[in-house]
Amino acid sequence: MEPLVNVTGIVMPMDRSNVDTDAIIPKQYLKAIHKFGFGDNLFDAWRYLDSGEPGQDHSKRPLNPEFVLNQPRYKDASILLARQNFGCGSSREHAAWAFRDYGFRVLIAPSFADIFYWNALKNGLLPIVLDEAVVDELFEAVQATEGYALTVDLPSQTVTTPDGSRHAFEVDPFRKHCLVNGLDEIGITLQHADDIRAYEQRRAGEAPWLFQDLA
Amino acid sequence: MAVRTLYDKLWDSHVVRQEDDGTTLLYIDRHLVHEVTSPQAFDGLRNANRPLWRLANNLAVADHNVPTTSRAAGIADPVSRLQVDTLDANCHEFGLTEFDMMDPRQGIVHVIGPEQGATLPGMTVVCGDSHTSTHGAFGCLAFGIGTSDVEHALATQCVVQRKAKNMRVNIEGMLPAGVTGKDLVLAIIGTIGTAGGTGHAIEFAGEAVSAMSMEQRMTMCNMAIEAGARYGMVAVDDATIDYVKGRPFAPSGELWEKAVANWRELVSDPGARFDREVTIDAASLRPQVTWGTSPEMVVSVDGAVPDPESIDDPAKRDGYQRALSYMGLAAGTPITDIAPDKVFIGSCTNSRIEDLRAAAAVVKGRKVADSIKLALVVPGSGLVKRQAEAEGLDRVFVEAGFEWREPGCSMCLAMNADRLEPGERCASTSNRNFEGRQGYGGRTHLVSPAMAAAAAVHGRFVDVTRI
Numbered sequence: 278m279e280p281l282v283n284v285t286g287i288v289m290p291m292d293r294s295n296v297d298t299d300a301i302i303p304k305q306y307l308k309a310i311h312k313f314g315f316g317d318n319l320f321d322a323w324r325y326l327d328s329g330e331p332g333q334d335h336s337k338r339p340l341n342p343e344f345v346l347n348q349p350r351y352k353d354a355s356i357l358l359a360r361q362n363f364g365c366g367s368s369r370e371h372a373a374w375a376f377r378d379y380g381f382r383v384l385i386a387p388s389f390a391d392i393f394y395w396n397a398l399k400n401g402l403l404p405i406v407l408d409e410a411v412v413d414e415l416f417e418a419v420q421a422t423e424g425y426a427l428t429v430d431l432p433s434q435t436v437t438t439p440d441g442s443r444h445a446f447e448v449d450p451f452r453k454h455c456l457v458n459g460l461d462e463i464g465i466t467l468q469h470a471d472d473i474r475a476y477e478q479r480r481a482g483e484a485p486w487l488f489q490d491l492a
Numbered sequence: 493m494a495v496r497t498l499y500d501k502l503w504d505s506h507v508v509r510q511e512d513d514g515t516t517l518l519y520i521d522r523h524l525v526h527e528v529t530s531p532q533a534f535d536g537l538r539n540a541n542r543p544l545w546r547l548a549n550n551l552a553v554a555d556h557n558v559p560t561t562s563r564a565a566g567i568a569d570p571v572s573r574l575q576v577d578t579l580d581a582n583c584h585e586f587g588l589t590e591f592d593m594m595d596p597r598q599g600i601v602h603v604i605g606p607e608q609g610a611t612l613p614g615m616t617v618v619c620g621d622s623h624t625s626t627h628g629a630f631g632c633l634a635f636g637i638g639t640s641d642v643e644h645a646l647a648t649q650c651v652v653q654r655k656a657k658n659m660r661v662n663i664e665g666m667l668p669a670g671v672t673g674k675d676l677v678l679a680i681i682g683t684i685g686t687a688g689g690t691g692h693a694i695e696f697a698g699e700a701v702s703a704m705s706m707e708q709r710m711t712m713c714n715m716a717i718e719a720g721a722r723y724g725m726v727a728v729d730d731a732t733i734d735y736v737k738g739r740p741f742a743p744s745g746e747l748w749e750k751a752v753a754n755w756r757e758l759v760s761d762p763g764a765r766f767d768r769e770v771t772i773d774a775a776s777l778r779p780q781v782t783w784g785t786s787p788e789m790v791v792s793v794d795g796a797v798p799d800p801e802s803i804d805d806p807a808k809r810d811g812y813q814r815a816l817s818y819m820g821l822a823a824g825t826p827i828t829d830i831a832p833d834k835v836f837i838g839s840c841t842n843s844r845i846e847d848l849r850a851a852a853a854v855v856k857g858r859k860v861a862d863s864i865k866l867a868l869v870v871p872g873s874g875l876v877k878r879q880a881e882a883e884g885l886d887r888v889f890v891e892a893g894f895e896w897r898e899p900g901c902s903m904c905l906a907m908n909a910d911r912l913e914p915g916e917r918c919a920s921t922s923n924r925n926f927e928g929r930q931g932y933g934g935r936t937h938l939v940s941p942a943m944a945a946a947a948a949v950h951g952r953f954v955d956v957t958r959i
């Protein structure tokens with residue numbers, strides 16, 4: 278995982294609530310068997326005017342000029358500003374991969390759906406929850422100012438606006454550690470292999486039916 | 493020990509280690525694997541040269557991409573075929589137990605787990621699929637995970653979690669005849685909203701839930717995720733234990749007795765504290781129909797499509813307007829004036845034998861309306877299909893003009909060939925009415941199986957309790 282410490286980037290507004298993972302990456306792209314290459318299909322159904330299929334040359338498809346992602350002023354955005362319950366729906370990690378592959382690093386919203394939130398953190402993306410009132414202000418500022426950028430600093434857990442005002446955010450300390458250092462979570466867990474074995478041994482005594490093989 | 497909720501008990505018994513900040517390594521008893529969210533996980537294991545921690549704990553099945561027409565011809569779409577072949581190859585290479593596409597036990601992962609007794613009370617159950625909450629009906633801590641966690645669970649038999657808050661949804665009174673667990677859970681989502689359970693584990697409790705069959709409880713827990721809760725659950729009682737008894741992977745003999753004694757404890761203690769409680773009145777509930785593009789956009793069948801202008805919150809008003817335009821509906825339209833083009837009875841929400849019986853009871857002796865282009869019944873598993881055929885349900889459906897298909901996810905998310913065309917409207921027993929969920933531009937109305945069957949024969953939504 279690519280470490281994430283400090284990001285300064287253009288902000289793209291996504292002004293609707295309950296954006297679901299089917300909208301972030303439609304089901305036809307879930308047929309892939311690899312972990313990369315989803316960036317062209319982020320928000321596929323909203324971004325293009327036709328319905329796309331995997332394996333197609335997406336650069337040849339007609340773009341929806343109305344959709345925010347296609348507006349030149351947000352071309353280089355790396356921070357997404359969104360509304361409540363962002364990422365609701367399925368557990369598809371492809372939604373996080375699509376943001377990552379497109380080039381987003383930070384997502385800001387008043388609330389996120391649980392599974393999406395954790396999936397994002399596991400893929401080098403930082404989801405930040407800010408107060409609804411702050412998010413409202415940011416939406417106004419982004420829409421009013423072309424090139425509007427924010428600075429996000431993970432070690433100090435702050436978002437800084439161009440006029441210098443700072444907003445603190447919460448982040449799970451373990452995830453922060455993994456994100457800042459770009460650490461592989463499985464490797465960390467396997468350092469506790471003895472604990473897992475001890476648990477299994479104790480549990481197999483208490484509840485042996487859980488240790489019957491499926492076969 | 494202090495009084496605890498069901499969720500507290502399930503959590504406590506699976507903690508391998510907990511850090512001071514609450515980060516917890518949670519042990520996983522059962523891992524269900526399907527073709528869509530696993531290939532990248534197996535790739536990761538291969539790349540890091542990591543073995544599976546506990547092989548015999550995993551059960552794999554292909555369900556999302558499988559065709560629901562003749563299986564003998566294989567999968568026509570090469571991209572779908574590659575994904576299913578990749579699952580087969582990975583299971584073979586790593587040695588997982590798999591029900592492949594031709595196995596009579598194959599079916600939707602959330603149907604086959606309980607059906608096989610692979611899901612047992614008190615277990616932690618994970619799957620790379622958000623509707624894993626279904627298994628919570630058995631007093632399980634069951635939750636959907638992303639692909640990183642699929643890999644993590646395969647490699648370590650654990651996932652890293654933080655404890656959620658406790659929430660109880662109390663159902664008061666009994667459901668009227670013809671009103672089902674599906675209607676109830678839709679009404680709950682309508683009340684608390686699709687983010688109402690975010691950060692919480694929901695326990696469904698009360699008279700109506702106690703009186704429900706296991707299949708209805710599964711339908712309810714299945715849609716806990718649609719209320720924002722990663723976990724939905726119901727306490728263990730006689731119905732739970734009766735359902736599990738004699739299933740292929742369930743314990744037997746002395747081990748069974750020991751297990752049952754343990755499972756009886758899987759209830760919230762009297763006086764246990766919930767961070768949030770919600771009460772829903774069951775007795776006055778009518779069948780529910782969603783009108784929009786989020787499961788919370790739902791009304792009673794005797795209601796009408798709401799008017800966005802009546803909504804004060806501007807963001808919500810906007811959402812309503814957008815949903816109405818996507819759905820091609822005008823504010824104020826009575827639900828019973830809405831005419832579907834297609835009908836889909838299936839999905840991990842409603843494709844079990846009781847669902848098919850309820851639909852068949854409505855269809856029997858009637859015909860699918862001429863205006864319906866396609867009416868599909870897709871059983872949840874090969875064994876559900878066989879049981880339905882033994883009861884003659886397939887003939888009821890086919891004589892009425894339904895298509896009787898092979899098991900799989902099918903038009904719930906349209907990864908296989910079954911899908912809506914742009915603009916088509918569907919009465920569906922599935923769980924999500926998101927834009928494009930059942931096909932690009934498709935419009936979904938979520939309903940119970942009996943309501944879907946009634947819509948098929950009448951060509952529009954009708955109150956199934958009044959026909």
Ligand code: SF4
Pocket residue numbers: 555556600601602621623839840841900901904905922923
């Ligand atoms: S039936 Fe639908 S919701 Fe259930 S697992 Fe399949 S695709 Fe997911």
